[in-house]
Amino acid sequence: MRLNEEIGCKEEEIEEEEEEEGMVAQKYSIGVGGGGGGGFPQPMKVVVVGYALTSKKTKSFLQPKLEGLARNKGILFVAIDQNRPLSDQGPFDIVLHKLTGKEWRQILEDYRRAHPEVTVLDPPDAIQHVHNRQSMLQDVADLNLCDAYGTVGVPRQLVIKKDPSSIPDAVNRAGLMLPLVAKPLVVDGSAKSHELSLAYDQYSLQILEPPLVLQEFVNHGGVLFKVYIVGEAIKVVRRFSLPDVSKRELSTNTGVFRFPRVSCAAASADDADLDPMVAELPPRPLLERLARELRRRLGLRLFNLDIIREHGTQDRFYVIDINYFPGYGKMPGYEHIFTDFLLNLVQSKYNKRSTKPVEEPLR
Ligand SMILES: O=P(O)(O)O[C@@H]1[C@@H](OP(=O)(O)O)[C@H](OP(=O)(O)O)[C@H](O)[C@H](OP(=O)(O)O)[C@H]1OP(=O)(O)O
Ligand SMILES: Nc1ncnc2c1ncn2[C@@H]1O[C@H](COP(=O)(O)OP(=O)(O)O)[C@@H](O)[C@H]1O
Numbered sequence: 001m002r003l004n005e006e007i008g009c010k011e012e013e014i015e016e017e018e019e020e021e022g023m024v025a026q027k028y029s030i031g032v033g034g035g036g037g038g039g040f041p042q043p044m045k046v047v048v049v050g051y052a053l054t055s056k057k058t059k060s061f062l063q064p065k066l067e068g069l070a071r072n073k074g075i076l077f078v079a080i081d082q083n084r085p086l087s088d089q090g091p092f093d094i095v096l097h098k099l100t101g102k103e104w105r106q107i108l109e110d111y112r113r114a115h116p117e118v119t120v121l122d123p124p125d126a127i128q129h130v131h132n133r134q135s136m137l138q139d140v141a142d143l144n145l146c147d148a149y150g151t152v153g154v155p156r157q158l159v160i161k162k163d164p165s166s167i168p169d170a171v172n173r174a175g176l177m178l179p180l181v182a183k184p185l186v187v188d189g190s191a192k193s194h195e196l197s198l199a200y201d202q203y204s205l206q207i208l209e210p211p212l213v214l215q216e217f218v219n220h221g222g223v224l225f226k227v228y229i230v231g232e233a234i235k236v237v238r239r240f241s242l243p244d245v246s247k248r249e250l251s252t253n254t255g256v257f258r259f260p261r262v263s264c265a266a267a268s269a270d271d272a273d274l275d276p277m278v279a280e281l282p283p284r285p286l287l288e289r290l291a292r293e294l295r296r297r298l299g300l301r302l303f304n305l306d307i308i309r310e311h312g313t314q315d316r317f318y319v320i321d322i323n324y325f326p327g328y329g330k331m332p333g334y335e336h337i338f339t340d341f342l343l344n345l346v347q348s349k350y351n352k353r354s355t356k357p358v359e360e361p362l363r
């Protein structure tokens with residue numbers, strides 16, 4: 001007993017010293033190193049994750065607690081230098097990225113083709129699909145999810161490509177109910193692409209600049225659910241959202257109210273004293289099914305969903321937004337979830353490779 005305690009203590013000391021010298025990665029890495037082993041731990045390969053992120057994203061995502069845990073698990077994050085050819089850097093096991101622009105997409109596509117052994121998270125064309133507020137929700141609409149746990153849909157919406165003077169007519173023809181939320185069609189990471197407007201009448205929408213999505217506003221008790229997805233893992237948090245619009249307000253108000261970056265300013269509602277009907281999280285089995293389907297249909301592994309519950313119902317949900325590689329730094333326990341995810345990725349790729357039948361040479 002005493003001996004164990006002493007050994008335990010020594011090991012901790014050694015670990016601390018090694019961590020300072022940045023050597024721990026060598027020791028704990030996952031089984032991709034090959035060799036017989038015979039039950040003994042072997043020195044194995046470090047998982048190298050190249051990242052190409054904005055400085056804002058690097059700061060919010062690559063926090064010391066993530067880097068430290070990653071190092072202990074044998075994961076090394078390496079910044080990608082955008083001024084040098086990608087193929088000259090690394091070698092990487094995984095490439096994590098969130099940068100915009102056609103040129104960057106092309107670089108990534110070329111790299112994926114030249115390096116099929118590297119997992120690029122996620123494929124550029126799959127990301128493009130959720131950069132448009134019309135196509136991002138199409139898969140949710142197609143899924144038409146309805147089971148014993150509830151229904152998941154999207155609010156009715158209309159796309160206005162040009163001519164703002166056509167809006168009142170288009171809204172009437174589509175039979176959209178007021179109030180309407182107007183959102184820029186394309187999400188490109190800019191502050192402008194998150195500038196939303198709430199319109200109480202369709203005529204005032206003529207002052208807005210297309211291309212736009214006009215979406216029916218759904219009362220949801222002022223709370224939304226952020227559903228973070230990291231591979232197979234799902235984590236849900238509550239956020240404050242836009243308040244309900246009453247019938248009275250709708251009949252007395254006119255015009256357009258602009259909201260610069262609503263969602264960014266929204267505080268966590270996890271510790272708030274909320275009406276239980278509003279606060280209750282969407283049923284886990286429903287979210288699991290939704291996440292599984294969307295992972296497959298969207299071809300993404302890193303994204304989140306903004307989901308609202310129609311106020312007054314228990315089980316009618318709407319997805320209003322999908323974001324690629326969102327602010328995981330705000331997701332509780334993200335460092336454990338993310339590092340496990342990265343290790344699993346490499347391990348399953350390795351397993352696949354090692355179980356692949358050896359091809360017989362042609363005679
Ligand atoms: O910066 P954060 O932590 O607010 O993350 C933003 C996300 O916030 P969330 O995690 O959903 O609360 C945010 O989600 P919302 O669209 O605000 O719901 C976006 O994903 C945003 O990326 P982009 O500006 O659309 O490229 C994300 O911005 P980037 O960090 O990717 O620049
Ligand atoms: N259809 C809607 N009904 C009710 N509230 C909405 C609707 N669409 C957006 N909102 C509110 O506006 C916020 C921002 O909209 P969202 O589509 O998530 O855009 P962003 O990409 O800028 O986060 C949401 O977090 C929610 O508070």
Ligand SMILES: [Mg+2]
Nearest residue numbers: 263306321322
């Ligand atoms: Mg949002």
Ligand SMILES: [Mg+2]
Nearest residue numbers: 187321322323
């Ligand atoms: Mg968004």
